[in-house]
Amino acid sequence: MTHLDRNAITEVERLTIAANGVIERNVQPGQKLLVRDPEGKLGVFQVPLNNTSSTLLDLNSLKATADIEQERGNLKAAYVGDQGITLTSDDGEHRWKARLELPYHPLYQFVQAWGKPTTFTQKELVRMLRTQLRDHVDPTITATFMRLKFTNNSETTAQVRPTSAALDVSIRQQVAQDNGQDAPETILLRGPVYDIPEARNDEYEFTVYVEYDHDAGKFILQTVHADLRQAQEEAISGLIGTLKEHSNSRYPVLYGSITG
DSSP: OHHHHHHHHHHHHHHHHHGGGOOOSSOOTTOEEEEEOTTSOEEEEEOOOEEEEEEESSHHHHHHHHHHHHHTTOEEEEEEOSSEEEEEEEOSSEEEEEEEEOOBOHHHHHHHHTTSOEEEOHHHHHHHHHTTTTTTBOHHHHHHHHHOOOOOOHHHHHTOOTTSSSSOHHHHHHHHHHHSSOOOSEEEEEEOSBOSGGGTTOOEEEEEEEEEETTTTEEEEEOOHHHHHHHHHHHHHHHHHHHHHHHTTSSOEEESOOOO
16 A cells, blocks of 8 residues: 555656646736746746837827827836837737837938048048038038148148147148138037937037148048037937927836837
């Protein structure tokens, strides 16, 4: 009898452990199940929610989506980050996101790239100012660079310091003598940070510092990171303010991003 009991106990143990492989037919997303692992230990397993996502193309569509999800009681929060805005929603069984990407405007891409010194010939610089940057620069600046003529003499060349903050004083004096005006030390650009429909008319100022490499006969353009970061922070602050005003405290608008 003792021998039979021992066999029965062993069989019960085997069946209990094997039961871990039984499939539950009626589980729901988000449901918690009590399961036993292959070693016989009990644990809680939560069925994953069904995750979906959508991509939006303008801020108005994002606002409309937020309104719909908030009215249904599903919207959790709006996260505004440097690269995009994400709405997160779930109804207990499904979890989904709606995202508006925030691509940089071409102007901001230019000034961001010039965080490292970038060289241009006079022809290249004028062409860029007349075409790609024409809506963001004072036309008189473009005309000034078109008319500039530089005299390459040993006295002037010897005094050029490529790492200086702007055009050397002696260079500007030589240019003024040759052209009747000073060579610009800076180029002031105005325009948006982000390239979405609602932000394309925004204007932030970007100061581009100009040097002249007399040996190479090229202009050197450079921007300051702190200036670019300040413009981006102002742009993000504006988007957060717009969404907070629209939400009217119905859902949180947060500066950050969500993962997973």
